[in-house]
Amino acid sequence: MRYHVGSLEREKLLELYKGMLKPRMIEEKMLILLRQGKISKWFSGIGQEAISVGVTQALKESEYILPMHRNLGVFTSRNIPLNRLFSQWQGKQSGFTQGRDRSFHFGTQAYKIIGMISHLGPQLGVADGIALADMLRRKKRVTTVFTGEGATSEGDFHEALNVASVWNLPVLFCIENNGYGLSTPTNEQYKCEHLADRAKGYGMESRIIDGNNILEVYTKVDELCRAIRKRPRPVLLEFKTFRMRGHEEASGTKYVPEKLMKEWGKKDPISNYEDFLVAEGVLTQDYIENLKEEITEEINTNLQLAFDENEVDSIESKELKEVYHDFDYHYIEPKSDSKESIRFVDAISQGLEQSMYRHNELIIMGQDVADYGGVFKITEGFVPKFGKSRVRNTPICESSIVSTAMGLSINGMKAVVEMQFADFVSSGFNPIVNYLAKVHYRWNEKADVVIRMPCGGGVGAGPFHSQTNEAWFTKTPGLKVVYPAFPDDAKGLLNTAINDPNPVLFFEHKGLYRSVKGDVPTDYYTVPFGKAKLLKEGKAMTVVTYGAGVHWALEVLEKHPEIDVDVLDLRTLQPLDTESIYNSVKKTGKLIILQEDTLFGGIASDIAAMVMENCFEYLDAPVKRVGSLETPVPFAKSLETNYLPKNRFEAELIELYQY
Template identity: 85%
Template sequence: MRYHIGGLDQQKLLELYKGMLKPRMIEEKMLILLRQGKISKWFSGIGQEAISVGVTQAMNTEEYILPMHRNLGVFTSRNIPLHRLFGQWQGKQSGFTQGRDRSFHFGTQEYKIVGMISHLGPQLGVADGIALADMLRRKKRVTAVFTGEGATSEGDFHEALNIASVWNLPVIFCIENNGYGLSTPTNEQYNCENIADRAKGYGIESRIIDGNNILEVYSKVNELCKAIRKRPRPVLLEFKTFRMRGHEEASGTKYVPEKLMKKWGKKDPIANYEAFLLEKNIITEEEIGQLKNEIIEEINSNLKIAFDEAPVDIIETKELNEVYQRFNYKHIESSDNIKNIRFVDAVSKGLEQSMERYNEMIIMGQDIADYGGVFKITEGFTEKFGKSRVRNTPICESAVVSAAMGLSINGMKAVMEMQFADFATSGFNPIVNYLAKVHYRWGENADVVIRMPCGGGVGAGPFHSQTNEAWFTKTPGLKVVYPAFPYDAKGLLNTAVNDPNPVLYFEHKGLYRSVYGDVPTDYYTIPFGKASMIKTGDSLSVVSYGAGVHWALEILEKHPEIDADVIDLRTLQPLDIEAVYASVKKTGKLIILQEDTLFGGIASDISAMVMEHCFEYLDAPVKRVGSLETPVPFAKGLEQNYLPKERFEAALTALFEY
């Protein structure tokens, strides 16, 4: 292996050696502990240390790095205390996830490291968001994100590189091409000679680097970092290396030809570099022995701290309370200056006033800039706020959700318009696996609002008409808002932006231009988790949200004999179940109307909770009404038959007469 010292001094040459030796020795110790049953799993980076160490040492400490599970050298190069890493791997309180996640599935703002999740792809889009925040603030910084050659087959890889290219983001995409994705060799993963060749398709630069040569890694990445800080742009780096152990230790390496293992064994990044330093008289055997003894002492003393720590306490209230970031809601009263406007205008005004309130709030979505979005919510926003804050995106929902997460990590607020709520399927993974879990896992907030235009009744067919809130109310860590009136739409959107937690904000398309209401012209907020009593009565309780509230009111007008409480839930997570209980205890009867198909929807949970907590107050079975158990049809007659409005009337009168 050829080493070119270039302009590096002796101190730096030794620093790189020490940087690789430490994670190697930690790993060797962890493999012993794994066999002893003292840690549960291990993903080895042995043979790949030069990449982690070289990249990290080339970066500034305030620049974010997003490593994977073979990048122990990133963590040690950032000087994270070893007892905290050991505590993390043992599931102790001192670990970064307090026993809630394992391995390198964590981040730490203190060390500017954002760890992976098992769904590898979102990592790349998160890096885009972090870099976007730096670029908008004109901070001359680089973001580095790691992934393996296997994950380059995921759609998120394409989406993230495409966004980085279109927005010219200062991201270094580090691909560790180590030969195998678990047991699948590269010739069964992709059909191009080099992954770096793909960069041309995205219009970005690329480099191929010997990932086992620490001087080549450090020198080339250091040079690139300096260039990117001066002229921001993305670069794809393919590090050629090899995975010397199994995907994780239980997998083994029997599928790897012995000849190939021997070939790469001779390219060991530490053994070769150590021989080079000895040959150049930069280090002595005695100094190597002394350094190893120091590292052994550091490992053992920190292991003792971790082993001596008690198992993590199981406190149920603590677990529940830390799913969400604490939100200190500040109520802002509305003024007497009122204007009668449409639902769509209320959403637009709320978004506009939030943009005025937060200078570092970014809106992203397809066609939202000059075009104003397909529903014209953001029409005129670019003239007022500029294209840097009102950003058209490519059609890549997953990477945009991930980028919103990255903006939040780097201290900005993000609002994403999901052009239609149906399209959330393309961004589902980062919503439910990244945004929803990030605070519970390592205390980071996802300051992200995803606007979800939804609902049927407009002849839009199966892919533009769903009201899919139940996908998200099921997921701890997400908040779900679903207003029915313009006043609520504006006030709840303002609160959603203020809330540091991820909010799915549903806007029924059928209400946009058909429903008017008196809305204060100034800024105001409405608390989450507080239902609205639209109408009061003693005959029965009607609970609904979104368009269902309007349907219920319309049907009740046809039946003046039914004197009902009508409750508009407004938010589904948090849910004001106490308002439902209070009403049921008064009326003795409950009917729940939802536009979503019936099975597995919010009505089912409300019904179950009422049966558990208010059974002795009920004078009739709880009734649930929802849409037909089919996809949303296109033809007008079929869609009317699908929607629950007529079935609601029959169920309502039957319950009243029960």
């Protein structure tokens, strides 16, 4: 292995050596503890230390880095206290996830490190968002994100590189090509000779770097970082290296040819660099021994701190409270009594526009949202007011854009993402339910993201543009789900959603956009989450519904003035106003729940179950649920009319009334 010192001082040469030696010695200790059953799992980076250390030392401390589970050298190079790392791996309280996650599945704002999730790909888009925030603030920074050669097969890889290239984001995409994705060799994962060659398809620069040569890694990355800070752009780096141990320790390495192991064993980044420094007179054996003793003492001292720490106590109230970031809701009244009668769609647009003025670092992203104004024209006219830097057209890549929104939040901005249709959220499902939803519970980070969801049937849009898929998200702890039925609620709830630092799925029924009007305050105001609205008051039964179902229920009830009911518009599904539901049921003794979603597994099922558990002795009849047919949403008018529950609701309402 050839080393080119160039202009590097002796101090830097030694710093790079120390930087690699510490994670190697920690790993060797962890492998012993794993065999002793004192940690549960380990993903070894032995043989790859030069990449983590060289890249991290080329960055400034203020620059974010997004590592993987073999990048221990990133954490040690940022000087994270070892006792906290050890506690993290043992699931102790002072670990970064307080026992809620393991390994390197965490982040820490204090050290500008944003850890991975097991799905790998989304963190590439998160890096885009972090870099976008820096670029919008004109900060000369580089964001660096790691992935393995296996994850380059994921769609998130393509999406993130494409977004970074289109937007000229200052991101270093670092591929650690270590030969195997678990047991699958590279020749079964991709056909191109070098993964770096893929950069050409994105109009992006790339480099191939010897990942076992610490001086090559450091000097080339340092040179690139200096250049990117001057002229922001993404660069794809492929580090050629090898994984000397199993994907994780339990998997072993029997699938690797012995000859290959020996070849790469001779390329060990630490022993080769150590020999070079000794030959150059930079290192002595005494220095090496003293350094190893010093690191050993540091490891043992901090291990003892972790061992001495008590096991994590599970306190139910604490666990439930920390699913969401604290949100100190403030009711903001309109400054004047001025109101205007506007459509549902205009109320959404007005709330979004006023929020853009209120939050000068709020970014809107989505397909065709800029000059075109979105397919429903909600952001029409926004570009002249706020500019294309804040109202951003995106490529068709829902997953990466959701991840980018998460990155904006990590770097202190707010984001509103428009799904062109709620149906399309399936392409961005993973980062919503596995990143945004879990990030606060895992390591106390907010996900300040609103995802707007134009949804619902009744407009002849067919199976791919008509779903109302709120139940996908009410099931997921960590998400908030909002579903207004009236223009004034839509505006106030959207303002609250944008103020809330938690991820919010904001459902907007397409059928209501231009069919429903109402008096809406012209000024900015908010409406609280978790508070249902009592639209009608009666004693015969309780009707619980939301979205378009509210209007269907009211229309049916107009035909039956003899049926005296409470009508509750839920407005938000998570949080859910169970108190209002229970109080109404205790008064009326009967409950019918109307939802547009298909019946099985919907929110109506949960409400019915909760009422049965908490109000059983007050019930005078079985709880009724009414929803759409258990089919995809059909296109033809006759089929869609029969699919939707409006007509069935009338029959069920009468039957329950007469029970």
